[in-house]
Amino acid sequence: MAAFHFELVSPERLIFSGEVAQVVVPGSEGAFTVLDGHAPMMSTIRPGVIEIFETLDRSSKMFVRGGFADVSGKGLTILAEQALPLAELDAAALDAQLKAAEEDVEDAGTDEARAIAQLRRDQLRELRSALSL
Secondary structure, three states: OOOEEEEEEOOOOEEEEEEEOEEEEEEOOEEEEEEOOOOOEEEEEOOEEEEEEEEOOEEEEEEEOOEEEEEEOOEEEEEEOOEEEHHHOOHHHHHHHHHHHHHHHHHOOOHHHHHHHHHHHHHHHHHHHHHOO
């Protein structure tokens, strides 16, 4: 299978850059797979898991929290709001953080504090959900 260039970029750093066989992207209108020679397109991406196949039998998974995917003649570029390797996430630690975040929502004294706590809780829920995949 032919390879193409793929880059995954977050605000903090370049996370992945290299030749891949295919990438499965959680598009906002549904997941899509990019292969070599894919038609040019742009899509927003929803929080979810990107599966990167460096070869057809070797893949890695990354959790992304939204962003944009750009497929062009040069390959695929994903600009993610946040990206984390699933292998680096610890389920027990996430569960503890999620419990604390839920308590923060309940204990919030102002609407602003509640909104901030809810956002944090929702982000942790997204991460926890990604670990279940």
